[in-house]
Amino acid sequence: MGSFRCRNITRTFSGDGVTTNALSDISISFQEGDLVSITGPSGSGKSTLLSILGTLDLPTEGELFFNGKIINQLNAKELADFRFEKVGFIFQQFHLIPTLTAIENVMAPLFGRKVDYDPKERALGLLERVGLSEKADALPSQLSGGQQQRVAVARALIHEPEWLFADEPTGNLDSETGEVIFDLLRELNREKGCGVICVTHDPSIAERAEVQVRMKDGKIIEVIDTRLAGHA
Numbered sequence: 001m002g003s004f005r006c007r008n009i010t011r012t013f014s015g016d017g018v019t020t021n022a023l024s025d026i027s028i029s030f031q032e033g034d035l036v037s038i039t040g041p042s043g044s045g046k047s048t049l050l051s052i053l054g055t056l057d058l059p060t061e062g063e064l065f066f067n068g069k070i071i072n073q074l075n076a077k078e079l080a081d082f083r084f085e086k087v088g089f090i091f092q093q094f095h096l097i098p099t100l101t102a103i104e105n106v107m108a109p110l111f112g113r114k115v116d117y118d119p120k121e122r123a124l125g126l127l128e129r130v131g132l133s134e135k136a137d138a139l140p141s142q143l144s145g146g147q148q149q150r151v152a153v154a155r156a157l158i159h160e161p162e163w164l165f166a167d168e169p170t171g172n173l174d175s176e177t178g179e180v181i182f183d184l185l186r187e188l189n190r191e192k193g194c195g196v197i198c199v200t201h202d203p204s205i206a207e208r209a210e211v212q213v214r215m216k217d218g219k220i221i222e223v224i225d226t227r228l229a230g231h232a
């Protein structure tokens with residue numbers, strides 16, 4: 001299991017003579033197994049921070065460490081392996097492949113990879129875990145939004161990542177279905193010990209995380225660690 005540390009991370013986007021500071025001098029650590037929410041206004045840098053933590057994007061300045069090892073200097077192949085081994089992603093738009101069944105979508109990250117387990121067996125187990133075993137052969141178009149997101153959660157777990165990064169996973173769902181998805185992430189956090197970082201606009205979801213990060217204008221303006229508050 002591993003911990004992330006951002007040291008003085010800045011991410012600047014330049015184009016058409018305009019420079020945007022998506023992230024400005026961010027320093028924060030996330031410990032293995034943390035359950036974290038990130039909130040903040042649109043454009044405050046939440047998705048950019050998640051992309052950098054997940055090594056889908058690189059900082060303009062500063063360093064990202066995993067278990068004390070600097071990772072934003074790895075080459076493309078090493079970064080792809082890092083993502084495959086350590087991280088699972090969930091997005092607002094589910095991003096399932098429409099022509100594949102639920103179980104095929106769950107196995108999709110393994111295409112072209114050699115693994116020492118039976119992908120189908122594991123995928124079925126995960127579909128069962130998210131309550132969808134009877135929909136294994138359904139196409140995404142035959143599933144509700146909440147069911148599609150549960151397939152996406154199972155897919156993110158196929159390689160047993162140490163971290164799950166979710167960018168507004170409940171943003172396309174009604175609030176009740178959204179809570180079911182967040183509860184599932186919270187249960188998986190407890191059960192499997194994987195860290196969860198969840199970007200959300202929904203305050204009632206954000207306040208159920210152990211660590212609550214608030215961002216504004218590319219900066220972290222508040223971190224509430226409810227575990228510390230309990231001991232104060």
Ligand SMILES: Nc1ncnc2c1ncn2[C@@H]1O[C@H](COP(=O)(O)OP(=O)(O)OP(=O)(O)O)[C@@H](O)[C@H]1O
Nearest residue numbers: 013020021022040041042043044045046047048049
């Ligand atoms: N690829 C890009 N090119 C140029 N500017 C970008 C790019 N990605 C993000 N930005 C800018 O960086 C800032 C932060 O964007 P980001 O997507 O991280 O915000 P966010 O907090 O996730 O917003 P939202 O709640 O709307 O999803 C914004 O001003 C955005 O316009």
Ligand SMILES: [Mg+2]
Nearest residue numbers: 046047048167
């Ligand atoms: Mg965003």
